[in-house]
Amino acid sequence: MILPQHEQCSCRCIHQGRIDNAHEHALDPKENEQLAALFKAMGDPNRLRLLWALTGEEMCVCDLARFIGVTESAVSHQLRLLRQLHLVANRREGPVLYYRLDDAHVGELINLALEHLREDK
Amino acid sequence: MILPQHEQCSCRCIHQGRIDNAHEHALDPKENEQLAALFKAMGDPNRLRLLWALTGEEMCVCDLARFIGVTESAVSHQLRLLRQLHLVANRREGPVLYYRLDDAHVGELINLALEHLREDK
C-alpha cells in the first residue's frame, strides 16, 4: 500500500520502511460501499434471523413475521432491503410469496462468521 | 422449524405442510446478537477499509488514519470496536500500536462476500 508522499507519516513507526511491500490496491470505492452495505444488511438482529430461518427452507412472509416476532410490515421492509442486495429472492405461488436465500454464499457467510464467534472465546 | 401451535399461520401457504421438516433450531438469541454485532461492525465503509488495509499487513494507527482519510481519533474509536469483537488485535512497539486482523476468518469473510458481490451482477 502506497501512501501519498507529501503526507508521510511523522510517527516513528519501525514499520515505515515496509510500507511499500503491502498489497498495492485499495479496495475499489464502489465495491467498498457495496460490500459494506451487504455486511450492514446482515448486521441487524432481525434481518439475520430472517436469513437464518431461510437457511432451512423457503418461507412465506407471514410465517417469517411470526417466526421472528414482528409485524408483517416490518418483515416486508426488511425483505425488500435483503432482496435489493441479492441476499434473498422470492417466488410467487398465487397470492403467497415464498422467500429463499438468493445464493449459497449467504449461508456460507453466516456459517463462517459463526465459526469465528465460537472459536476464540 | 416449529411455530407455536396457537399461532398457526392463517394464510394459505401450500408450504404449511412442510413446516416441521425445516431445521428445528432457531439460532441461539445470544449468538444471534453476537453474530449481528460482528456483521454490523463490518458493515461500515470506514471500518471495512480498515479491515481491508489490514489484510495486507499490520499498520499503526496514524497510517491507518491517513489511509482511509479520517482523524486518528475516529480511527481509534473504530479500532476499539473492532478489537472488542475480536476482528483485530494489536501489538505495542514502544509508543506505537500495530494493528492486525485477529484471525484468518476475517479475511475469508471479506473475500467470500466479495465473491458474492462480483458473481451475480
Place this chain on the structure above:
DNA sequence: TTATTATATGAATAAATGTTCAGATAGTAA
C-alpha cells in the same frame, strides 16, 4: 363487480450510530 387474503409501500417518529473536539493517558528521552 365486491370481498377477502397476502404483501408492499410512504411517512413519521424514536432510537442508534459515526465523527469531531477537547482533553486524558502511556511511552520515551532529556
Place this chain on the structure above:
DNA sequence: TTACTATCTGAACATTTATTCATATAATAA
C-alpha cells in the same frame, strides 16, 4: 521532573435507521 509523540476516551451533535401506522397493490374467489 519536563517535553514530545502516539494513542485513547467522553461528551455532543448530526445523520442514519428500524419500526409502526395507515394505506395501496396484487391475486383469488364469489
